[in-house]
Amino acid sequence: MTFDPRKIRVGDTMPVLALAPISRTTLALFAGASGDHNPIHIDIDFAHKAGMKDVFAHGMLSMAYLARALAEWVPQRRVLRYGVRFAAITQLGDRIQCSGKVVEKLDHDGRPCARIELTVAKRSGEVTLAGEALVALD
Amino acid sequence: MIDKKHIGYAPPAVLWDVEKGRIAFFAKVIGLTDPIHTDDVAARAAGYRGIVAPPTFIFGAPGDSGETMKLIETLEIDLGKVLHGEQRFDYHAPVCAGDTLRFESRVSDIYDKKGGALEFVVNGTKVTNQLGEHVADLHSVIVVRHG
Numbered sequence: 612m613t614f615d616p617r618k619i620r621v622g623d624t625m626p627v628l629a630l631a632p633i634s635r636t637t638l639a640l641f642a643g644a645s646g647d648h649n650p651i652h653i654d655i656d657f658a659h660k661a662g663m664k665d666v667f668a669h670g671m672l673s674m675a676y677l678a679r680a681l682a683e684w685v686p687q688r689r690v691l692r693y694g695v696r697f698a699a700i701t702q703l704g705d706r707i708q709c710s711g712k713v714v715e716k717l718d719h720d721g722r723p724c725a726r727i728e729l730t731v732a733k734r735s736g737e738v739t740l741a742g743e744a745l746v747a748l749d
Numbered sequence: 750m751i752d753k754k755h756i757g758y759a760p761p762a763v764l765w766d767v768e769k770g771r772i773a774f775f776a777k778v779i780g781l782t783d784p785i786h787t788d789d790v791a792a793r794a795a796g797y798r799g800i801v802a803p804p805t806f807i808f809g810a811p812g813d814s815g816e817t818m819k820l821i822e823t824l825e826i827d828l829g830k831v832l833h834g835e836q837r838f839d840y841h842a843p844v845c846a847g848d849t850l851r852f853e854s855r856v857s858d859i860y861d862k863k864g865g866a867l868e869f870v871v872n873g874t875k876v877t878n879q880l881g882e883h884v885a886d887l888h889s890v891i892v893v894r895h896g
Contacts, residue, residue, distance in 0.1 A: 660830030694837030
């Protein structure tokens with residue numbers, strides 16, 4: 612559904628963004644692009660020593676994908692606040708998808724805004740990221 | 750246990766250059782194809798000062814500067830036990846290629862749950878640019894899991 616700030620209503624949904632299975636290549640590239648070089652995401656030996664079965668995705672990778680899904684719907688300059696809680700670890704091979712729904716229209720610092728509830732979930736339905744954005748409608 | 754004396758820990762401000770090549774790389778990795786992230790003309794046509802950083806791009810600064818690792822070392826946290834708990838951005842002005850941003854961060858709280866099995870470090874960062882604009886605030890919670 613096209614985002615029209617004059618017509619947006621509670622219950623409107625953001626187009627779903629379904630992503631390819633998480634790969635080691637993506638984690639390596641995201642480490643470089645994001646500046647997060649924590650070896651837990653790129654070095655299986657380090658992950659083993661830390662008691663994990665394998666490397667796992669950066670939480671910020673999912674947050675970046677979710678921001679992409681939002682930005683492909685709402686122009687970035689309208690986004691006033693974007694926050695998430697990381698609920699579960701995303702493993703290699705997981706297929707995640709990003710979704711969102713307008714849950715409230717409100718005033719924020721004197722500006723008309725919509726509050727959009729945002730979710731990243733695995734195919735199993737397990738939620739990995741739960742968050743929200745405030746977008747300006749003026 | 751993380752010593753609560755670190756509440757209030759505020760390292761010196763960090764300056765971070767916003768590079769267009771890095772923005773293009775970041776956009777490509779996450780599949781953002783809007784030309785405002787790669788093409789100066791498209792970005793200006795869309796009303797920006799220049800190529801626009803994607804929404805979470807500025808989180809790269811504390812990693813690049815070594816600030817994240819320094820915080821983990823200062824608080825004597827085992828890196829292998831760290832998880833990102835929460836992250837929030839409040840945006841006040843666009844961040845564009847060519848900007849030099851200033852990051853001022855402070856640990857605002859340290860607490861634990863489940864009898865110390867989980868510890869939480871709350872960090873807030875004010876981001877300003879070379880024009881003196883307050884561009885964003887970052888709110889981060891890191892989780893340290895024991896056992």
